[in-house]
Amino acid sequence: MTDSNTRAALQRGISNRRNVLGDAWVERSIGNANTLNVEFQRMITCYAWDGIWSRPGLEPRTRRIMVLAITAAMGRWEEFELHIRTGLQAPADDPAAAALDLDTIKEVLLQTAVYAGVPAGNTGMAIVLKVLSSLDRTPPKADFWAGGTGE
Structure with a gap:
């Protein structure tokens, strides 16, 4: 379960991933989530795709x-x-x-x-x-x- 801040970061990160990598790539990544990699996918979505790609600089x-x-x-x-x-x-x-x-x-x-x-x-x-x-x-x-x- 994710809290509302994490869910918002995931949504922003997914939006950035879709813009840059395309829907097909993102859907494949999300669709391939499993108990081993789901936390990693969430981490890169929040940290890289939201935390970095959302920065205004x-x-x-x-x-x-x-x-x-x-x-x-x-x-x-x-x-x-x-x-x-x-x-x-x-x-x-x-x-x-x-x-x-x-x-x-x-x-x-x-x-x-x-x-x-x-x-x-x-x-x-x-x-x-x-x-x-x-x-x-x-x-x-x-x-x-x-x-x-x-x-």
């Missing part, structure tokens, strides 16, 4: 960008992939959904490669390309020798 998109950089730096690729996929699928006109575009993802990975190491950037790029392919959004070919930096 940063916009949801900035928070998602930070999640990408941190999870890439730490090698938490399942969480990185989740936020790439849901960020690419989020409606661009809904700020609460924290949508991502390819230019932003590219910049996050370039910065991550400098501060967390080229292998992190490289793995992140491979995951992004895999997700894009699964969404039938493969980027067009580019001429390696045309344009770019260092010319």
Whole structure:
């Protein structure tokens, strides 16, 4: 049984999770609750998705960008992939959904490669390309020798 404060935090957290990760992901998480993981699910919903994602200091998109950089730096690729996929699928006109575009993802990975190491950037790029392919959004070919930096 949860008290009214905890229930309110759960409701706010679920709302944020739905906005950022989508209804299907949240329904699957809630639907897979069992006696082993239900307290963990409640904890991350209240602590992360309400306590952090509800804070006014940063916009949801900035928070998602930070999640990408941190999870890439730490090698938490399942969480990185989740936020790439849901960020690419989020409606661009809904700020609460924290949508991502390819230019932003590219910049996050370039910065991550400098501060967390080229292998992190490289793995992140491979995951992004895999997700894009699964969404039938493969980027067009580019001429390696045309344009770019260092010319």
